[in-house]
Amino acid sequence: MNIIKRKVLSVFENQVLKQGCVLEVRAWNPATFFEVDLHLPDVNMEKWNSVQHIKIKVSAYTYRDYTPALWDAETHTCTLCINSSQNGPGSAWVSSLKRGDTISYIGIGSTFHKPVADRRLLCLGDTSSIGHFLALKQLALGIGDVYGAISFSLESHAREFSDYFDTYLQPVQEKKWDLSLVSWLDQQELSNEIVYIAGHIPTAIQLRRHLKQREDFNGDIKLQGFWG
Ligand SMILES: Cc1cc2nc3c(=O)[nH]c(=O)nc-3n(C[C@H](O)[C@H](O)[C@H](O)COP(=O)(O)OP(=O)(O)OC[C@H]3O[C@@H](n4cnc5c(N)ncnc54)[C@H](O)[C@@H]3O)c2cc1C
Incomplete structure (x- = not known):
């Protein structure tokens, strides 16, 4: 400069x-x-x-x-x-x-992420989005039901996350890391949730694509990319 x-x-x-x-x-x-x-x-x-x-x-x-x-x-x-x-x-x-x-x-x-009343709020992200979803949870208190998953590359961090914070977000292990959240999603029954995705941008886009292909899902997707 x-x-x-x-x-x-x-x-x-x-x-x-x-x-x-x-x-x-x-x-x-x-x-x-x-x-x-x-x-x-x-x-x-x-x-x-x-x-x-x-x-x-x-x-x-x-x-x-x-x-x-x-x-x-x-x-x-x-x-x-x-x-x-x-x-x-x-x-x-x-x-x-x-x-x-x-x-x-x-x-x-x-950001554009705020809770919507009387809907299930499904959160998906990586470790960079932990604060983001803790904030969403705080805002959703008494408004909506928050749940979801966070991917971790380190097992010790996943354990600390469960120990320190509420377990409404499930830690999942990154294997080939951008696939772990897709595998987790495949085990969930979906309907008209509001899905909040934050963190790694290519993964966020992949998750959105995957959700749109799900026949049981007719909710809304809100994406907030952090890094790529
Ligand atoms: C609205 C918003 C809110 C954010 N909130 C948070 C937050 O609460 N906590 C948080 O940790 N981050 C958060 N981020 C992301 C953070 O700003 C970026 O990840 C930032 O680039 C990290 O800066 P850096 O200088 O460490 O790395 P950079 O110099 O920006 O990046 C160096 C390299 O690391 C990669 N990289 C960046 N972030 C990560 C990561 N998390 N994991 C692996 N590789 C990475 C980059 O792609 C690049 O290749 C937020 C971003 C946005 C846009």
Whole structure:
């Protein structure tokens, strides 16, 4: 990046960047997945009625999207669930975080995923979408019935997921990983569910194609691609 571009970006960042504080970081075993508790004093979480995403500065002029989950509007706190098994600035950033650090973010926006009343809400995704579905579950409290599956490449992470979180989402083992969720779906009876798919984009597209071929399925599919 040349000097002029950097200067323009610095001015922009000075105007828009907001700060939050890291309250706690919990690494799973092995440490390629993190739960990060944040205090975001400037955020009004009362208004959230769809799953949100926060654009965080992870290194110089570099931003990544993550999903605020398990929020408490009164204390302005939430938790990010971040997969870091890949090599990237986002992974490096989360791996280096510790309690008391300041984080910078551009803003928080809505995704198109929100619960629909009186329907079964079927969630399908990989580890990058854990926060996304925890958020959907929180929004669906008293509205709709959430269930589904998350694919894991590591057995230890699948175990930790079941230990730490509600078991409404079933962990499934990635074998040839984009097929594991299809196999899981083949064991489910479907009708008019709202299906929420998030995470790896090619897998999400494959799952949607597979669902559309199911004769017993006459519901709706909502896809939110994360990475590809
Ligand atoms: C709306 C939205 C919400 C999101 N919420 C979350 C969230 O809550 N938690 C979360 O972990 N991610 C989330 N993501 C995905 C995250 O922003 C991206 O995965 C991001 O690219 C990771 O940045 P990185 O710098 O670590 O890797 P990058 O430098 O972006 O990518 C490096 C390489 O790794 C691959 N890659 C990226 N992500 C993964 C992955 N999860 N597993 C395996 N390979 C990968 C890329 O395809 C690329 O080849 C979200 C994305 C969006 C759009």
